[in-house]
Amino acid sequence: MIILVTGGARSGKSSFAENIYKGKRDVVYIATSRVWDKEMEERIKLHRDSRPSYWRTFEGNYSLTQALGEEKNYLLDCITLLTSNIIFDMTEGLDYIDHDLQNQIENRIYEELFSLIEAIKNRGYNLVMVTNEVGYSIVPDNNLGRVFRDIQGRINQRMAALSQEVYLVCCGLPVRIK
Numbered sequence: 476m477i478i479l480v481t482g483g484a485r486s487g488k489s490s491f492a493e494n495i496y497k498g499k500r501d502v503v504y505i506a507t508s509r510v511w512d513k514e515m516e517e518r519i520k521l522h523r524d525s526r527p528s529y530w531r532t533f534e535g536n537y538s539l540t541q542a543l544g545e546e547k548n549y550l551l552d553c554i555t556l557l558t559s560n561i562i563f564d565m566t567e568g569l570d571y572i573d574h575d576l577q578n579q580i581e582n583r584i585y586e587e588l589f590s591l592i593e594a595i596k597n598r599g600y601n602l603v604m605v606t607n608e609v610g611y612s613i614v615p616d617n618n619l620g621r622v623f624r625d626i627q628g629r630i631n632q633r634m635a636a637l638s639q640e641v642y643l644v645c646c647g648l649p650v651r652i653k
Contacts, residue, residue, distance in 0.1 A: 478642070
């Protein structure tokens with residue numbers, strides 16, 4: 476089963492995704508966040524403390540299939556940070572990201588996620604992916620912000636198409652939309 480969970484910032488999507496595996500011990504948490512400052516360090520600690528300590532954690536944004544083991548349940552949190560990290564890795568120092576590079580970035584992100592999904596499906600495992608709905612906000616005032624929003628929106632659409640179930644979480648309440 477492939478499940479996508481989306482919602483706004485602090486909507487409760489991570490808690491909902493973690494609760495899907497409540498009581499299960501054979502879970503791998505695929506963490507895509509990077510520590511770049513004190514605030515992010517604290518956020519990561521809060522996420523770690525919110526999930527069972529017996530869940531195995533895999534940290535990374537690339538070669539996500541390396542997370543796979545004997546466990547049958549996987550939780551990727553989150554696609555949005557994976558997108559940000561890959562964009563930053565591929566555009567470091569650029570002031571403008573043209574459409575050609577945007578397509579390369581989106582394809583790289585998609586390939587990472589698609590490879591993971593295919594490996595999960597081939598093994599008969601389960602995957603819950605968490606992502607942010609970024610299209611409900613204002614139009615960013617800079618190229619990088621608009622590129623991020625556009626790529627993330629398209630990646631979310633592509634992941635929803637590959638998922639058997641999709642949930643939108645708002646105010647802590649999940650609504651099944653697929």
